[in-house]
Amino acid sequence: MNKKRFGVYSALTALALGISTLIAPAQAATKNLVIWADSGKAPTVRKAIAPWAQANGVTATVVVKDFGTVRDELITAGPKGLGPDVVIAPHDWLGGLAASGVIDRVSNVASSNYASSTMDAITYKGLKWGVPVDVENVALVVNTDLVPKAPKTLDELEASCAAAKASVKGFKVCLELPNGATYHSYPLFTALGGYIFKWNGKGYNLKDILGGKQFQANASKLDDYYKNGILSKDAAWGFAEFYGGRAPFVIMGPWDIGDLKKQTKVKYSIVPFPSGKYPSAPFLGVNAFYLSKYAKNKVTARSFLTGYASGKDFGLAWFKESGKQPANLEAQADPAVKSNAELAGFASFSAAAQPMPNVPQMGSVWGAWENALKAVAEGKSTAAAAFTTAAATIKKTIGS
Amino acid sequence: MKIKNSHKLPGLFIKIFLLGGVNAFALWSVPVLIADGRFLYAAYIAISTLILDYIFLSSKFVAAKYIVPGALLLVAFQIYPAVYTGYIAFTNFSVGHEMNKQSAIDSIISNSLEPVGDDSILPMRLAKTPEGSIVLLIKESDGNLYVGTDKSIKQLPSNSWSADADGNLQSVEGYTFLTDAEIAAVLDQYSNYFVPGLQENVKYRVADFTNVERITPTLRYDSNGDFVENILTGDRYTPNKEGAFVGADGTELEPGWTARIGLRNLERVIGDERYRTPLIKVLIWTFVYPFLVVIITFFLGLFLALTINHPKIKPKKLYRILLIVPYAMPGVLSILTWKGMLNESYGIVNKLLPGTIPWLSDPWWAKVAVVLVQVWAGTPYMFLIATGAIQALSTEIVEASEVDGASPRQVFWNIKLPLVVIALTPLLIASYAYNFSNFGSIYLLTGGGPVMFDSGGVAGYTDILISYTYNLAFTAGKGRDYGLASAVSFINFLIVAVISIQAFRRSKQMENIN
Numbered sequence: 017m018n019k020k021r022f023g024v025y026s027a028l029t030a031l032a033l034g035i036s037t038l039i040a041p042a043q044a045a046t047k048n049l050v051i052w053a054d055s056g057k058a059p060t061v062r063k064a065i066a067p068w069a070q071a072n073g074v075t076a077t078v079v080v081k082d083f084g085t086v087r088d089e090l091i092t093a094g095p096k097g098l099g100p101d102v103v104i105a106p107h108d109w110l111g112g113l114a115a116s117g118v119i120d121r122v123s124n125v126a127s128s129n130y131a132s133s134t135m136d137a138i139t140y141k142g143l144k145w146g147v148p149v150d151v152e153n154v155a156l157v158v159n160t161d162l163v164p165k166a167p168k169t170l171d172e173l174e175a176s177c178a179a180a181k182a183s184v185k186g187f188k189v190c191l192e193l194p195n196g197a198t199y200h201s202y203p204l205f206t207a208l209g210g211y212i213f214k215w216n217g218k219g220y221n222l223k224d225i226l227g228g229k230q231f232q233a234n235a236s237k238l239d240d241y242y243k244n245g246i247l248s249k250d251a252a253w254g255f256a257e258f259y260g261g262r263a264p265f266v267i268m269g270p271w272d273i274g275d276l277k278k279q280t281k282v283k284y285s286i287v288p289f290p291s292g293k294y295p296s297a298p299f300l301g302v303n304a305f306y307l308s309k310y311a312k313n314k315v316t317a318r319s320f321l322t323g324y325a326s327g328k329d330f331g332l333a334w335f336k337e338s339g340k341q342p343a344n345l346e347a348q349a350d351p352a353v354k355s356n357a358e359l360a361g362f363a364s365f366s367a368a369a370q371p372m373p374n375v376p377q378m379g380s381v382w383g384a385w386e387n388a389l390k391a392v393a394e395g396k397s398t399a400a401a402a403f404t405t406a407a408a409t410i411k412k413t414i415g416s
Numbered sequence: 417m418k419i420k421n422s423h424k425l426p427g428l429f430i431k432i433f434l435l436g437g438v439n440a441f442a443l444w445s446v447p448v449l450i451a452d453g454r455f456l457y458a459a460y461i462a463i464s465t466l467i468l469d470y471i472f473l474s475s476k477f478v479a480a481k482y483i484v485p486g487a488l489l490l491v492a493f494q495i496y497p498a499v500y501t502g503y504i505a506f507t508n509f510s511v512g513h514e515m516n517k518q519s520a521i522d523s524i525i526s527n528s529l530e531p532v533g534d535d536s537i538l539p540m541r542l543a544k545t546p547e548g549s550i551v552l553l554i555k556e557s558d559g560n561l562y563v564g565t566d567k568s569i570k571q572l573p574s575n576s577w578s579a580d581a582d583g584n585l586q587s588v589e590g591y592t593f594l595t596d597a598e599i600a601a602v603l604d605q606y607s608n609y610f611v612p613g614l615q616e617n618v619k620y621r622v623a624d625f626t627n628v629e630r631i632t633p634t635l636r637y638d639s640n641g642d643f644v645e646n647i648l649t650g651d652r653y654t655p656n657k658e659g660a661f662v663g664a665d666g667t668e669l670e671p672g673w674t675a676r677i678g679l680r681n682l683e684r685v686i687g688d689e690r691y692r693t694p695l696i697k698v699l700i701w702t703f704v705y706p707f708l709v710v711i712i713t714f715f716l717g718l719f720l721a722l723t724i725n726h727p728k729i730k731p732k733k734l735y736r737i738l739l740i741v742p743y744a745m746p747g748v749l750s751i752l753t754w755k756g757m758l759n760e761s762y763g764i765v766n767k768l769l770p771g772t773i774p775w776l777s778d779p780w781w782a783k784v785a786v787v788l789v790q791v792w793a794g795t796p797y798m799f800l801i802a803t804g805a806i807q808a809l810s811t812e813i814v815e816a817s818e819v820d821g822a823s824p825r826q827v828f829w830n831i832k833l834p835l836v837v838i839a840l841t842p843l844l845i846a847s848y849a850y851n852f853s854n855f856g857s858i859y860l861l862t863g864g865g866p867v868m869f870d871s872g873g874v875a876g877y878t879d880i881l882i883s884y885t886y887n888l889a890f891t892a893g894k895g896r897d898y899g900l901a902s903a904v905s906f907i908n909f910l911i912v913a914v915i916s917i918q919a920f921r922r923s924k925q926m927e928n929i930n
Contacts, residue, residue, distance in 0.1 A: 117671030314607035319624030
């Protein structure tokens with residue numbers, strides 16, 4: 017080896033060593049907690065966790081993740097040690113997360129802190145998994161100028177609609193339910209005897225899909241509703257008819273509260289959706305914290321989940337920052353939460369709420385269900401036929 | 417001739433800097449990868465780096481200096497993923513089958529941990545022995561204090577410790593409590609830490625900063641018999657061939673693991689009606705769609721090229737620039753713009769047309785829409801290459817035929833077109849192959865929809881093989897089925913390979929004719 021070559025080698029080695037020290041990570045000894053949340057929830061998590069983090073000397077890092085990819089990232093990044101300690105996600109992801117084995121159970125959360133339907137939402141295969149954060153469900157919003165007395169039954173709703181059709185100028189639709197709105201139409205579907213998967217007391221019967229015979233017996237009502245203007249295929253997500261004061265009813269969720277309050281034209285009340293032959297039920301949506309199986313800071317994470325996130329203080333902080341109904345019952349009973357008229361309206365329907373099935377097979381339901389609703393709305397098929405086809409389709413997909 | 421190794425100083429500097437970067441990357445990543453247990457990647461990076469160093473520090477191997485870096489990247493980013501996809505096609509890699517067997521067993525056991533008794537949460541302090549090792553001081557509900565590590569647990573004499581009125585530990589002889597800072601420094605070791613319990617099968621795990629939880633697994637794994645057993649009921653779960661433990665009554669324990677299932681994915685694609693019926697429809701459309709696109713764009717491009725090439729057309733450059741705009745615009749943008757314009761209820765296209773055309777929701781109209789949009793995006797390219805080909809035609813042949821009395825139409829059909837087609841055949845084939853797997857265009861415009869009812873919502877009427885594969889990977893069945901999707905993409909690969917080989921043979925023959 018000549019001198020010049022040697023020089024080149026040593027320069028190369030020095031440079032390599034230099035660069036590799038630059039990119040070596042630094043270590044610091046504090047209690048850490050990494051939480052993944054989507055951009056909508058991240059600021060709320062950040063603010064709601066702050067008091068606890070400060071009191072316990074924890075550096076809480078809330079990482080914003082794209083709602084659409086957070087589940088995949090959890091599954092891929094977790095095993096490599098790059099995942100979070102805790103992730104906040106809607107409860108209908110639970111089945112997929114648990115089946116993939118990427119989350120750990122949090123067994124010592126007191127069930128008495130929550131409504132039983134809330135606990136059902138975070139129960140998968142008989143085991144409880146997460147810590148519920150907030151709950152939400154749709155309800156019927158009534159234009160009280162057009163309909164002073166909220167309907168208690170579908171018959172009353174139909175009567176109100178007939179009256180509105182006769183008296184309201186520019187009447188187009190009575191219950192402004194957008195075409196193909198699966199989630200929002202669930203109260204009507206259940207009032208007609210529908211369900212997604214039949215609940216057999218312990219779990220879902222994946223062979224009994226989309227209302228079965230129970231719904232088939234009442235399905236023709238759905239066809240009638242489109243024929244006589246109670247529902248319309250032209251209804252869209254802007255709720256223009258309702259906000260224009262021409263439609264007496266609309267189904268909304270707590271996320272519409274902002275819009276409702278902003279407008280001044282329509283006086284409204286928020287009430288449970290009327291029952292038909294069967295009691296009506298909205299879907300219960302629960303956002304929950306889950307503990308990652310691959311959490312690096314499991315002790316800190318468990319401390320947060322059982323010592324703070326499941327308690328009243330966190331619930332109140334969550335309500336204050338997000339305006340959402342906290343899952344914790346004590347926080348719900350707090351005057352600050354109770355005095356919120358809109359939340360109270362939606363909450364009046366929450367006792368009837370059913371958790372959206374959290375089985376992974378749920379992913380195969382939405383598309384077929386939406387297609388069935390659209391086919392009915394557009395008059396291409398009767399409700400009975402459309403839902404039979406949809407059920408068969410789903411059955412095929414999930415192989416049950 | 418010997419090529420002289422003539423390093424100029426700046427060149428030498430850049431070379432050393434780049435090579436230093438490569439070596440730094442290797443020095444940093446190889447230990448990380450080895451620590452992570454990824455020996456294949458570590459070995460590949462180490463060997464690649466050595467090869468690169470050897471080649472670039474030597475004055476020989478001039479050709480290799482050009483070829484080897486590209487070849488190494490090709491192996492890493494093209495060949496390896498392709499081989500890996502091929503491998504995945506023979507596994508059941510899907511939701512619930514993403515980990516290896518050992519991880520799945522660990523998961524199953526850890527999911528089965530249940531608290532023992534109503535008083536399962538017990539006060540705990542982390543403390544140090546005089547030797548400096550860290551222990552857990554656990555106050556059991558029997559009132560005794562125990563000192564535990566992950567190996568052992570023993571009771572401390574009741575006169576060796578004191579607690580205040582609330583039961584909080586005050587001091588323990590021979591142990592010093594860790595300070596908050598010390599706790600913070602060691603806390604991550606206790607993420608999956610279990611202290612053996614006082615009864616068989618019972619353990620303690622750290623529940624939070626100051627408590628442990630008394631727990632017991634309800635399932636256990638027997639490594640000799642390779643089964644999972646319910647400790648309480650004695651029910652046994654044995655592994656099946658699909659990578660899951662299954663009980664006698666058919667209940668499956670979750671999660672399962674990734675198992676090699678041989679040709680079963682292909683069997684499912686071909687044998688299972690749920691996949692076969694849509695697959696055939698998708699396959700037909702996969703051939704028709706690029707064919708329509710290539711034919712229409714080619715003739716439209718040729719027509720435009722001829723027209724603009726005509727001597728009477730004056731502002732040629734302006735027309736050419738205008739025609740190239742769709743080509744220069746990012747495809748994603750233009751497709752999404754089209755999606756908005758074709759919207760059934762508020763799109764500009766339907767506003768201009770009388771009546772409402774269900775562009776994206778009717779099976780046939782959606783097919784028209786995807787072809788239309790791809791024609792819009794692809795015509796400028798055809799226009800460009802057709803212009804080039806026409807300009808390259810020798811004027812003598814055209815003039816000679818005109819002298820012989822050929823009409824302009826005859827000149828076009830009998831002289832220009834055959835010559836242009838021969839020149840452009842390889843490009844047309846390439847364009848066909850490109851559109852054969854033009855995922856972006858389909859996915860962005862229709863997402864493959866409208867959904868085929870009989871496909872279980874997985875396939876749509878405008879789906880081509882590659883977008884169908886995507887749907888299978890990310891929406892099918894229980895969620896994601898990567899194994900099945902890999903099997904389909906394997907079929908896609910075979911088809912594209914056959915087309916390409918066949919096509920290049922044909923074009924070679926044509927060149928010979930020419």
